[in-house]
Amino acid sequence: MTRILCIDDEPRLLRGMRVNLEARGYEVDTAADGVSALDAAAARRPDVVLLDLGLPDMDGIDVIRGLRAWGTMPIVVLSARELEPDKIAALDAGADDYVTKPFGMGELLARIRAAERRAAPADEAAVIDTPHFRVDLAAKRISRDGADLHLTPTEWHLVERLVRNPGKLVTQRALLQDVWGPRYEQETNYLRVYMAQIRRKLEPDPAHPRYFLTEPGMGYRFEPGAGHDAAGSPR
Amino acid sequence: MTRILCIDDEPRLLRGMRVNLEARGYEVDTAADGVSALDAAAARRPDVVLLDLGLPDMDGIDVIRGLRAWGTMPIVVLSARELEPDKIAALDAGADDYVTKPFGMGELLARIRAAERRAAPADEAAVIDTPHFRVDLAAKRISRDGADLHLTPTEWHLVERLVRNPGKLVTQRALLQDVWGPRYEQETNYLRVYMAQIRRKLEPDPAHPRYFLTEPGMGYRFEPGAGHDAAGSPR
DNA sequence: TGGCACCGTCAAGGACCCGTCAAGACGGCG
DNA sequence: CGCCGTCTTGACGGGTCCTTGACGGTGCCA
Numbered sequence: 030m031t032r033i034l035c036i037d038d039e040p041r042l043l044r045g046m047r048v049n050l051e052a053r054g055y056e057v058d059t060a061a062d063g064v065s066a067l068d069a070a071a072a073r074r075p076d077v078v079l080l081d082l083g084l085p086d087m088d089g090i091d092v093i094r095g096l097r098a099w100g101t102m103p104i105v106v107l108s109a110r111e112l113e114p115d116k117i118a119a120l121d122a123g124a125d126d127y128v129t130k131p132f133g134m135g136e137l138l139a140r141i142r143a144a145e146r147r148a149a150p151a152d153e154a155a156v157i158d159t160p161h162f163r164v165d166l167a168a169k170r171i172s173r174d175g176a177d178l179h180l181t182p183t184e185w186h187l188v189e190r191l192v193r194n195p196g197k198l199v200t201q202r203a204l205l206q207d208v209w210g211p212r213y214e215q216e217t218n219y220l221r222v223y224m225a226q227i228r229r230k231l232e233p234d235p236a237h238p239r240y241f242l243t244e245p246g247m248g249y250r251f252e253p254g255a256g257h258d259a260a261g262s263p264r
Numbered sequence: 265m266t267r268i269l270c271i272d273d274e275p276r277l278l279r280g281m282r283v284n285l286e287a288r289g290y291e292v293d294t295a296a297d298g299v300s301a302l303d304a305a306a307a308r309r310p311d312v313v314l315l316d317l318g319l320p321d322m323d324g325i326d327v328i329r330g331l332r333a334w335g336t337m338p339i340v341v342l343s344a345r346e347l348e349p350d351k352i353a354a355l356d357a358g359a360d361d362y363v364t365k366p367f368g369m370g371e372l373l374a375r376i377r378a379a380e381r382r383a384a385p386a387d388e389a390a391v392i393d394t395p396h397f398r399v400d401l402a403a404k405r406i407s408r409d410g411a412d413l414h415l416t417p418t419e420w421h422l423v424e425r426l427v428r429n430p431g432k433l434v435t436q437r438a439l440l441q442d443v444w445g446p447r448y449e450q451e452t453n454y455l456r457v458y459m460a461q462i463r464r465k466l467e468p469d470p471a472h473p474r475y476f477l478t479e480p481g482m483g484y485r486f487e488p489g490a491g492h493d494a495a496g497s498p499r
Numbered sequence: 500t501g502g503c504a505c506c507g508t509c510a511a512g513g514a515c516c517c518g519t520c521a522a523g524a525c526g527g528c529g
Numbered sequence: 530c531g532c533c534g535t536c537t538t539g540a541c542g543g544g545t546c547c548t549t550g551a552c553g554g555t556g557c558c559a
Binding site for chain 2: 113114116117120121123124125126127133135136138139140142143146147167168169170179181182185
Binding site for chain 4: 182
């Protein structure tokens with residue numbers, strides 16, 4: 030969850046902010062002056078900082094410099110001062126955005142989203158591990174027993190869709206639509222052929238699948254298989 | 265030098281912008297409509313984009329989407345529309361900042377500086393070594409068996425994109441968009457021709473590639489040599 | 500017990516994709 | 530104006546991948 034530090038000397042505004050932001054799913058910290066703001070930032074490591082320049086104890090510019098001394102998280106300045114020199118000073122001190130009061134909540138939220146997006150690390154830890162194979166979604170690469178193995182585009186597409194929803198059932202319709210397009214919703218035989226190939230490549234015992242399970246009449250399910258043990262079923 | 269692409273349908277404003285920005289040491293490209301803007305962006309690779317939303321041929325939001333389809337450079341929107349929904353739509357489409365006209369040149373320059381600062385990569389070890397050749401990304405040089413060898417601009421562009429993502433599969437779409445621009449997504453024969461040339465120059469046995477691997481139907485992958493660290497943090 | 504629906508398996512044909520080569524187009528430079 | 534490096538475009542052979550149909554197995558139900 031994204032954590033936001035909100036700095037303003039007006040308790041009423043802080044409370045309003047907190048309600049609005051928490052309603053959008055953010056985790057909110059607040060501070061009412063510069064010193065406690067820097068303390069809170071150091072302690073809580075917020076993902077985004079909202080800063081009012083008019084604080085009682087410190088110049089807002091110095092707060093920005095204090096934050097930038099150790100962190101690179103986005104800083105959005107909220108200020109009643111519309112004069113250009115104020116904006117320039119704040120931006121050059123290290124602020125990422127400058128919004129003049131009064132502002133609309135919708136706009137502020139959009140600017141926060143833009144700031145988050147920029148700061149977000151581009152690469153996700155998109156690696157799924159099972160006892161028998163490893164799927165790297167970002168690199169589009171699969172290895173088994175340490176050796177890379179090759180999937181065709183269609184096979185990969187299917188595996189990706191299933192692996193991105195671990196434990197969940199994916200209906201045949203959804204799979205066919207995703208891989209072959211909306212006009213192939215009836216061609217369930219495609220699924221049978223390709224699931225067989227995938228199992229042959231990935232399952233330790235393709236005849237008794239442990240990871241790619243069939244739900245008859247419904248679809249397929251990828252089971253990461255940490256908790257599951259597949260003792261030889263007595264047949 | 266920082267390159268800025270300035271998009272507006274008013275020639276007078278474009279000229280004023282150019283003078284102002286060039287006086288500050290920026291390199292300036294201009295475009296007067298959406299289509300030529302996307303072309304210019306693909307061809308010139310600006311570091312920052314200034315975009316007026318009111319273009320004659322396309323919706324500004326679609327221009328943002330078109331740029332974001334292949335690039336992550338900062339986009340600063342300049343617009344006469346002050347309404348909140350416009351701002352939100354632009355920011356959520358991928359814009360980094362939204363400035364309403366009229367604006368002060370000083371403020372705009374400060375916002376450009378802020379955008380540049382954010383986008384500046386903390387660039388890393390720009391030398392990739394393999395048992396057979398060495399790529400210096402910063403110096404744009406390639407050597408094999410100690411001797412420098414020459415790549416054409418297009419070849420270099422391709423190699424760079426692949427080498428910057430070691431081990432990762434880069435789709436044909438991504439390569440074509442990156443090297444030739446968004447309009448060439450279908451021309452996969454370009455990739456075949458140039459990958460062949462690159463392999464002829466770099467691979468020890470061009471007929472059986474070891475470093476530049478093909479994933480049929482998907483794309484290509486650069487595989488660093490065996491003893492490589494492989495844990496290089498992509499940034 | 501027989502029939503039906505659904506699933507897994509297999510193999511063959513054809514469509515598609517890739518590597519290769521070479522000729523023509525384009526643009527910079529002497 | 531002519532040369533040269535580079536990019537574009539088309540064609541061809543070979544290989545991979547997708548599609549398609551048939552067959553057998555299994556569980557459910559009448």
